[in-house]
Amino acid sequence: MPTPLVDWLRAQDDEMLAVLLRLRPDLAVPPPADLTVLATRAGIRASVHRACDDLDRLTLTVLExxxxxxxxxxxxxxxxxxRLLGPDLSEAAVSRPxxxxxxxxxxxxPDEELSLVPAALDVVPRHPGGLGRESAGLAASSELPELLASVAPDERRVLEALAAGPPIGRSRAGADPESPVGRLLARGLLVRVDAETVELPRQVGLALRGDRPLGAVPVTPPDIGARDRGADAVDRTAGGAALGVLRQLELLVAFWGRTPPPVLRSGGLGVRELRRAAKEMDTDESMAALLVELAVAADLLGESDGVAPDWVPTTNADVWAAGGPELRWSLIARTWLDLPRLPGLVGRKDDAGRPISALSDAVRRPLAPRDRRRVLAGLAELPPGVAPGSAAALRDVLAWRAPRRGGRLRDEVVDWALAEATVLGVVALDAMSTPGxxxxxxxxxxxxxxxxxxxEPVDHILLQADLTAVAPGPLEPQLAAELGLVAEVESAGGATVFRFTDATVxxxxxxxxxxxxLHELLAKRSATPVPQGLTYLIDDVARRHGRLRGGVASSFLRSDDAVLIAEVLAHPDSVTLELRRIAPTVVVSPLSLGELLDGLRAAGFSPAAEDTGGAVLDLSDRGRRTAPRRRSLGRNGAPPEPGTEQLAALVSRMRAGDALAGIRRDVTSPATNNGRIPDLLRSAVAARRSVWIGFVDGHGVAGEQVLEPMSVGGGVVEGRDTVDGGLHRVPLHRITSIALIEDSPDGS
Structure with a gap:
């Protein structure tokens, strides 16, 4: 008689049970009461399917x-x-799967009596091993070899075609008793499924396949075709990609701070707004969708409050921008790794035929982090600087290791993960970078x-005659801040190009x-002479800048040049500014200072703001901001993996539950408070033995517990739980049944 699964589990040591719970964490949620519950869960169809998702192709073949x-x-x-697996696999090779x-x-x-969970029938293909169902007529026949030896050549061709798999064929000629199919049906070598479909019985398929009943077995994974790219070259390329993606995110935050796009009614970002963001970041729409998703997931962007919310930067964006490139990239890379979404779906059609928009719920995929880690783990197995022969080779290897994972998007998920990792610098030149x-x-x-x-950060720039400056590498933070103030980034990469204009100066x-x-900065930091045109540009803008000074009165405007004040008052656009002259060189306005300065600049003047001490005040627009919304990213879509101590506690609890089950069978009648309970508890205290007690709590709910009693008195027993070690006090009058733990059938 075969050994039941629960009995086999009871015979295993605690380490094996802990391995089982680690490999199948869904079995531990909620914690099973005993090993009987564990064995029942282990055979449930859904759990068996999840367990098989981690099996490679060879192990699944052994299952078949x-x-x-x-x-x-x-x-x-x-x-x-x-014997079924064929001569290519020895017993030692089969032992691993x-x-x-x-x-x-x-x-x-044991090896002599291997049993399989019945739910495995739902895991394997409809025709396991490419074989049909067994035929009752052939099962008892000893004439099968003679029948196969006597078939005609045309009949053998039909049999061999079906033996190669699948074992199902369609033939309208089966109704003709003189056709090959008709003759095979008559002898029982084929079985009719319906009027036009026949099936090759399993016994016939096995006999035709000879010493390879399951055909060619995939013993080893496909070759990945490794190529050495050079670890240094990979890391340098990854560093450049990291700086590039940070620059694109900065542009996105600044752009949406100035012109925030609306949130769609259905949630997400409109196609036109995504296209505008892609243009601003100088990338394509697929990569723009990735960057938008990352910025929102990292809490750099979020929905504003209000009836018609927009996508605007959060206050976290300012903190993030103040950090160094390493800190900023670290946040983005970790966010991407644990992002429970698939940005590659953006632009595709959903089940209703509508295009999927960025930031919408349709992009959410809880298992995306798990699949992303699988791709990176496959690359990380190669030595530093070594890349797979192609993305297809990596897909084949991953498909061999877990053919049941990924579904219909399995190959595309690999391609998306590689493309996204390359943009971020986690992967470079198709190889895993050191930061990755x-x-x-x-x-x-x-x-x-x-x-x-x-x-290494550089402390100099190269000024050019066309009013541009080239930074031959990442700039020192102070130089980068000053140069970013006086010039605009024209192109970013290994070398960054800055352009000087009237507006930037x-x-x-x-x-x-x-x-x-500004002259001192450029002269000191430039490795090339300062072009004359740039000097003229700075002097010309400075000559016109600040001749008008604005303050809060609500606001005021002053200038040492009374003629300039008169010119402002005479300008047609000054009517909207509501200016009033209070002195030859001073005018005031009810408008805010910002509105006043914007109006003057629109009219062609170059005013500057000043504080109460007369110093220049920076009133530049930093864009809208909203409060951050913390988003918790799960590590992956699978149940959380329990730690070693948790697993040990679960195993102990199940062992105790098994012991309790045995004790319950021995306790057939409730104990009465006639002196037996206190006496039994006192003897257990003296002998340091554990007891099982059944009790009713203050709400009338029945419960049970295994205690190691420490003291009995005052109508209360005090002891420690044998599983969690907690100290418990149970009133004696609430105990309904009791037994020594050694009274269990298994003697535990």
Whole structure:
């Protein structure tokens, strides 16, 4: 008689049970009361499906062989299993996949009596091993070899075609008794399914396949075709990509701070708004969707409050922008790794035929982090600087390792993960970068890893005659801040190009810089001479800048040049500014200072703001901001993996539950408070023995517990729970039944 799964589990040690719970975490949610519950869950169809998702192609083939052998109904042997798998696999080679099945409690028993969970029938294909169903007529026939030897050539061709799989064929000629199919049906070598469909019985298929009953078995994974790219080249390229993506995110935050796009009624971002963001970041729409999703997930962007919300930067964006490139990239990379969404779906059609928009619920995929990690783990197995031969080769390897994972988007998910990782610098030149490896294995060291991959910051720029400056690498933070104030980034990459214009120079002057300070900055930091045209540009803007001074009165305007004040008052656009002259060189306005300065600039003047001490005040628009909304990103879509101590506690609890089940069978009548309960408890205290008690709590709810009693007195027993070690006090009058723990049938 085959050993039941629960009895086999009871015979295993605690370490094996802990391995089972680690490999199948869904079995531990909620914690099973005993091993009987664990065995029942282990055979549930949904749980078996989840357990098989992690199996490679060879292990699934072994599972098919067990189904072909009928191990779900009657135990089979390892030798029979090896016969079905063919001569390419020895017993030693079969032991690894068989161990994987045993560790997951999909198979149990010794090698002579291997049993399979019945739910495995739903996991394997409809025709396991490409074989049909068994035929009752042939099962008892010993004439099958003679029947096969006597078939005509045309009949054998039909049999061999079906034996190669699948075993189902359609033929209208089956109604003709003289046709090959008709003759095979008459002899029982084919079985009719319906008027036009026939099936090759399993016994016939096995006999035709000879010493390879399951055909060619995939013993080893496909070759990945490794190529050496050079670790240094990979890391340098990754560092450049990291700086590039940070620059694009900065542009996105600034753009949406100035012109925030509306949130769609159905949620998400409109197609036109995504196209505008892509243009602003100088990228395509697919990568723009990725960057938008990352910015929102990292809480740099969020929905504003109000009846008609917009997508605007959060206050976190300012904190993020103030950090170094290593800190900023670390946040973005970790956010991407745990992002429970698939940005690659943006632009595709949903089930209703509507296009999927960025930031919508249709992009959400809880298992995306798990699949993303699988792709990176496959790359990380290669040595540093080594890339797979192609994306297709990596897809084939991953498909061999987990053919049941990914569904219809399996290959596309791999391509999306590689493309996204390349944009971020996690992957470069098709190889895993050093920061990418640290991201996968030790996120705490991510900042240091990227710092090592980035080129050393440079302290100089190269000024050119066309009013541009080239930064030959990442700039020192102070220089980057000053240059970003006086110039605009024209193109970013390994070398960044900045352009000087009237507007950028005026922006620096508005922020409090003087023309002298700008000249000193460029002369000191440029490795090339300062072009004369740039000097003229700064002096010309500075000459016109600040001649008008505005203050709050609500606002005032002053100038040492009374003629200039008269010119402002005479300008046609000054009517809207509601200016009133209170002195030859001073006018006031009821408008705010910002509105006053904007109106003057629109009229062609170049005013500057000042504070109460007369110093230049920076009133530049920093864009809208909203409060951050913390978003918790799950590590992956699977149930959380319990720790070693949790697993040990679960196993102890199940062992205790089994002991309790045995004790319950021994306690057939409630204990009465006639002196037996206190006496039994006192003897347990003296002998340091554990007891099982059944009780009713203050709400009348029945419960049970295993205690190691420490003291009995005052109508209360005090003891420690044998599972969690907690101290408990139970009134004696609430105890309904009691038994020593050693009274259990198994003697535990």
């Amino acid at each position: 062989a067990l189904v072909v052998a009928g191990a779900e109904s009657a135990p089979t042997s390892l030798s029979e299993l090896c 068989l161990r994987a099945l045993r560790d997951r409690a999909l198979v149990w028993g 490896r640290v991201l996968l294995d030790d996120p705490g060291g991510l900042v240091a890893a990227l710092r090592a991959a980035l080129p 005026r922006r620096a002057l508005d922020a409090g810089r003087t023309a002298t300070e």
